[in-house]
Amino acid sequence: MNSAAQTVEVDRQTMDVDIVCAGFGPATGGFLTTLTQAWSQNPADPAFESKVAPGMPLQVLCYERADDLAAGVSGVVTRAEGIRTSFPALDPAEVPMAAPIRQERVFYLLDPIGASRRSLTLRMGDFFLGLGKTLWVKDSAFELPWTPVFLHKHGGLVLSIGQFNQWVGSQLMASGLVQIWPGTPVSGPIFPEDPGGTKRAVAGLRLADQGVDKHGIPAEGYMPGMNVRAQLTVVGDGPVGAVGQRLDERFGLPAGHARREWALGMKFVIELPEDTALEAGTVWHTFGFPEPEIFGFLYVHPERLVSAGIFVPSWMGDPGRTVYRYLQHYIQHPLLWQHLKGGALRSWGAKSLEESGKHGEPFLAGDGFARIGEGSGSTNLLTGSGVDEAWTTGAQLGEAVLELLRAGKPFTQQNLSETYEKRRRASWVERGAREAENARNGFYGGFVRGLLGMGLAGLTGGRLSLAAHIPPAPKQIRRFGAYGKAGLKLREAAALAVADGRPLHDALMTARGWPEIPFDGRLLVTQQDALLMGGKVQAMPGFADHVLFLDRNRCIQCREKTCIAMCSGQALTLGDDGAPAFEREKCVHCGACLWNCAQSPDGERSNIEFVAGSGGLHSAEN
Amino acid sequence: MANVLHIVVCAGMAPDPLQTLEPTTGPNGPGIKNEMVLPAVLDPWAASALYEAASLAAKNPGSKVWLVSLGPKAKLQQVMMTVAQKVGFELVPVDGPIGGFPDAHATAAALADAIEAIPGLDRARLLVFGGWESATRGAGVTLQLVGERLGIVDQFQGVDQITLREDGSFEVLERVEGGKHQVSVCAGAPAVLGWATGNLPEPRNNPQVGMANMRTIMPALQKAKSVALEANGLKYVAVNLPRQQRETRVEKNLSAEEIAREIVEWIEKDNR
Ligand SMILES: Cc1cc2nc3c(=O)[nH]c(=O)nc-3n(C[C@H](O)[C@H](O)[C@H](O)COP(=O)(O)OP(=O)(O)OC[C@H]3O[C@@H](n4cnc5c(N)ncnc54)[C@H](O)[C@@H]3O)c2cc1C
Ligand code: SF4
Ligand code: SF4
Numbered sequence: 001m002n003s004a005a006q007t008v009e010v011d012r013q014t015m016d017v018d019i020v021c022a023g024f025g026p027a028t029g030g031f032l033t034t035l036t037q038a039w040s041q042n043p044a045d046p047a048f049e050s051k052v053a054p055g056m057p058l059q060v061l062c063y064e065r066a067d068d069l070a071a072g073v074s075g076v077v078t079r080a081e082g083i084r085t086s087f088p089a090l091d092p093a094e095v096p097m098a099a100p101i102r103q104e105r106v107f108y109l110l111d112p113i114g115a116s117r118r119s120l121t122l123r124m125g126d127f128f129l130g131l132g133k134t135l136w137v138k139d140s141a142f143e144l145p146w147t148p149v150f151l152h153k154h155g156g157l158v159l160s161i162g163q164f165n166q167w168v169g170s171q172l173m174a175s176g177l178v179q180i181w182p183g184t185p186v187s188g189p190i191f192p193e194d195p196g197g198t199k200r201a202v203a204g205l206r207l208a209d210q211g212v213d214k215h216g217i218p219a220e221g222y223m224p225g226m227n228v229r230a231q232l233t234v235v236g237d238g239p240v241g242a243v244g245q246r247l248d249e250r251f252g253l254p255a256g257h258a259r260r261e262w263a264l265g266m267k268f269v270i271e272l273p274e275d276t277a278l279e280a281g282t283v284w285h286t287f288g289f290p291e292p293e294i295f296g297f298l299y300v301h302p303e304r305l306v307s308a309g310i311f312v313p314s315w316m317g318d319p320g321r322t323v324y325r326y327l328q329h330y331i332q333h334p335l336l337w338q339h340l341k342g343g344a345l346r347s348w349g350a351k352s353l354e355e356s357g358k359h360g361e362p363f364l365a366g367d368g369f370a371r372i373g374e375g376s377g378s379t380n381l382l383t384g385s386g387v388d389e390a391w392t393t394g395a396q397l398g399e400a401v402l403e404l405l406r407a408g409k410p411f412t413q414q415n416l417s418e419t420y421e422k423r424r425r426a427s428w429v430e431r432g433a434r435e436a437e438n439a440r441n442g443f444y445g446g447f448v449r450g451l452l453g454m455g456l457a458g459l460t461g462g463r464l465s466l467a468a469h470i471p472p473a474p475k476q477i478r479r480f481g482a483y484g485k486a487g488l489k490l491r492e493a494a495a496l497a498v499a500d501g502r503p504l505h506d507a508l509m510t511a512r513g514w515p516e517i518p519f520d521g522r523l524l525v526t527q528q529d530a531l532l533m534g535g536k537v538q539a540m541p542g543f544a545d546h547v548l549f550l551d552r553n554r555c556i557q558c559r560e561k562t563c564i565a566m567c568s569g570q571a572l573t574l575g576d577d578g579a580p581a582f583e584r585e586k587c588v589h590c591g592a593c594l595w596n597c598a599q600s601p602d603g604e605r606s607n608i609e610f611v612a613g614s615g616g617l618h619s620a621e622n
Numbered sequence: 623m624a625n626v627l628h629i630v631v632c633a634g635m636a637p638d639p640l641q642t643l644e645p646t647t648g649p650n651g652p653g654i655k656n657e658m659v660l661p662a663v664l665d666p667w668a669a670s671a672l673y674e675a676a677s678l679a680a681k682n683p684g685s686k687v688w689l690v691s692l693g694p695k696a697k698l699q700q701v702m703m704t705v706a707q708k709v710g711f712e713l714v715p716v717d718g719p720i721g722g723f724p725d726a727h728a729t730a731a732a733l734a735d736a737i738e739a740i741p742g743l744d745r746a747r748l749l750v751f752g753g754w755e756s757a758t759r760g761a762g763v764t765l766q767l768v769g770e771r772l773g774i775v776d777q778f779q780g781v782d783q784i785t786l787r788e789d790g791s792f793e794v795l796e797r798v799e800g801g802k803h804q805v806s807v808c809a810g811a812p813a814v815l816g817w818a819t820g821n822l823p824e825p826r827n828n829p830q831v832g833m834a835n836m837r838t839i840m841p842a843l844q845k846a847k848s849v850a851l852e853a854n855g856l857k858y859v860a861v862n863l864p865r866q867q868r869e870t871r872v873e874k875n876l877s878a879e880e881i882a883r884e885i886v887e888w889i890e891k892d893n894r
Contacts, residue, residue: 015833068638069703096658174844176840182704183704183827184827207829211826226829533642618661
């Protein structure tokens with residue numbers, strides 16, 4: 001196994017630096033921007049002298065897993081408050097694909113097909129809406145008369161995260177003060193010698209081994225991953241990052257916290273037809289279709305580009321969660337299709353969202369390390385916003401580090417807690433997180449209850465919310481029944497899948513009454529074709545597999561195989577032995593397999609280990 | 623000391639070939655849509671030249687490698703973030719336009735000027751490397767023109783291998799028709815070598831190499847001289863991308879022969 005192979009002690013290079021960062025997303029962008037903006041005002045300030053290389057400037061490095069800084073995936077519509085604080089003179093025209101928000105609307109989508117799983121209450125509601133068809137319902141959609149205040153992103157921006165990260169990254173590199181290296185996965189933290197095992201401390205990062213086979217065994221051109229030792233390790237590796245995961249394993253989470261709430265966001269970037277009526281800066285939020293639990297979005301960028309996508313949450317109990325097919329049905333909903341029809345798919349992408357918020361917040365700092373961004377629980381599930389929050393937590397750490405550097409104080413747990421944590425707790429990010437803390441609880445008792453709970457929390461600033469017991473992610477997945485209606489559907493689908501060789505989950509959707517996708521080779525294309533579009537998926541040779549199955553027997557016996565159904569890249573398929581087979585070259589590193597396992601070995605975690613890997617999607621537009 | 627080399631690699635940038643590339647016509651003639659938005663890579667042919675240069679320099683202690691690259695600063699910087707971890711070199715950036723199809727004469731002039739301005743470069747040890755082609759806008763003549771401007775008459779194209787001899791002369795394998803190589807022996811530097819793929823794999827990312835390179839790359843980028851490329855009256859009538867067409871179908875019951883026959887038919891459909 002990879003992690004085992006990586007613990008074999010070999011002759012590793014070691015490098016000492018002052019600050020090392022794992023992952024380059026908006027969180028690390030905010031951190032490095034804050035640091036370099038202050039530093040470049042007075043590069044000779046002795047506060048910025050290196051501790052590890054006296055006489056030299058501070059040595060600051062950042063390692064990003066993806067092959068390019070522009071390879072991220074996100075929506076994005078953002079209030080951009082934090083981002084604007086860092087760049088007060090920000091002109092959206094400078095950032096490709098950015099536009100100021102002009103219009104925000106929220107729609108409840110009815111199901112014009114009749115295939116979605118709607119509860120009796122919901123059907124009654126739909127019926128009621130249907131009565132007023134001409135009045136309230138147009139294009140099978142009911143527009144909310146106003147946008148709830150918690151969803152408002154007034155004065156904000158529509159962005160492409162790839163373009164934004166690239167823009168931030170090039171400014172940082174141009175400062176000449178920090179180095180950001182893409183194509184370099186970090187395998188995990190280095191822990192200092194700690195015989196008692198009681199310290200919450202990190203001494204740096206270890207980069208992934210290169211020149212190994214898929215099992216991590218040294219092969220031709222073996223190059224053991226370097227140990228980068230640092231005074232401060234900044235962990236900004238997002239929702240499923242390897243460093244964050246190892247820290248949680250080692251230190252646990254604060255009492256009462258658990259990471260159980262997830263969603264997969266998948267999106268298309270579509271070039272609209274030339275006569276489109278959609279204006280750049282248009283923002284639509286939707287709910288109700290293709291399944292009640294699936295929230296969707298449509299954001300319009302300049303130059304006739306649009307991002308359209310959906311979020312499939314862990315609390316959608318169905319084990320046949322097959323997001324790509326759902327997304328294809330989503331864009332064909334009459335409300336969207338009237339605009340998208342005749343468009344061309346430019347790019348596509350998927351990524352997990354860690355939606356536990358405060359419920360899953362880890363220890364934010366320890367001796368020699370701090371955590372920022374989504375992996376630190378910053379994403380706000382009520383407002384559906386993570387970018388500005390991530391950016392702001394990074395900027396707060398940046399300010400804290402400046403304060404400590406100027407005071408000549410070391411990066412101890414106490415010092416970081418008095419500077420970084422204190423700033424964070426006093427900020428709008430924390431207030432928002434508290435308001436959102438229990439906003440989604442209601443969904444564990446059904447969709448309608450969920451909407452009520454969300455409205456309640458949203459409108460009372462989190463003072464009122466519904467209580468809930470949130471089960472571990474594997475337990476949120478319903479089991480396939482062997483008998484009854486569901487069992488019959490499963491057998492029908494299995495017969496269909498065997499007959500025409502398509503994936504089982506896709507056949508399952510068809511068996512449930514979802515119409516076949518009318519492929520047109522431009523916008524509606526097979527999932528395999530999507531992998532080749534707009535920044536084809538690929539993986540550098542010489543790295544180990546990063547999706548590992550802990551107990552293959554468990555997989556063989558597992559009926560649900562939710563990991564395969566959910567896999568965004570069709571990188572997981574059914575292997576000959578009945579367990580999933582993993583193809584690294586097709587993986588988009590969305591991290592969905594990490595929380596889409598129906599059979600937990602210990603009741604909490606999944607049967608999959610998701611470690612650091614190289615490659616993925618090359619799209620710059622997502 | 624006969625084999626101390628000064629290798630200058632000329633390498634352009636190309637939009638990452640994994641992206642969806644679409645030709646468009648702008649005010650300055652044909653180009654690639656949204657080229658500034660798409661991530662760029664070091665032109666793959668030139669990249670093999672760089673790896674060969676580094677390997678040659680490593681085998682001949684005291685040798686040095688420069689990478690001369692023309693493009694907008696921001697793009698050069700983005701490309702350096704991936705290339706600089708691979709092998710050691712010193713960057714000689716030329717801040718110029720990207721996109722469109724510049725005149726090879728103008729590009730060659732800018733590159734030759736940049737090479738001549740490299741301090742301490744010894745002509746008697748000089749090997750100019752580059753790609754014999756380009757993945758995007760190969761004029762097929764840029765490197766030769768650079769050589770001409772520098773007055774270097776020994777030129778080789780489609781090179782896959784160079785073997786240095788004790789006396790400073792070297793043997794070159796150039797690709798010729800029929801999958802064969804032509805073997806030539808050159809008395810010594812200076813020479814121009816346009817590389818095909820070479821024989822070396824892409825080197826692994828080495829963070830220490832990256833750190834060392836960046837110390838000189840960032841200051842060089844900050845000081846990069848900017849040039850404007852003259853169109854010299856050149857006009858392109860049309861530009862095409864290699865056509866891509868995809869058709870996917872799952873077939874379980876067809877034999878391999880039947881599938882092969884269908885594929886042949888599909889390919890021929892285009893030529894009729
Ligand atoms: C489809 C979709 C739509 C969304 N829409 C919106 C929206 O409209 N508005 C909004 O505000 N938010 C939105 N979000 C959420 C938002 O994208 C995230 O909250 C935000 O990106 C989090 O930023 P981050 O910097 O914490 O982490 P990330 O953006 O996840 O960045 C972490 C980085 O670390 C890298 N990394 C991971 N592991 C390693 C490793 N081992 N070694 C090195 N590098 C590593 C990753 O490759 C990544 O680049 C959306 C998300 C998705 C998926
Ligand atoms: S990882 Fe194994 S146990 Fe978990 S869902 Fe997939 S097949 Fe089932
Ligand atoms: S195997 Fe890769 S693409 Fe598939 S779910 Fe896991 S991370 Fe996503």
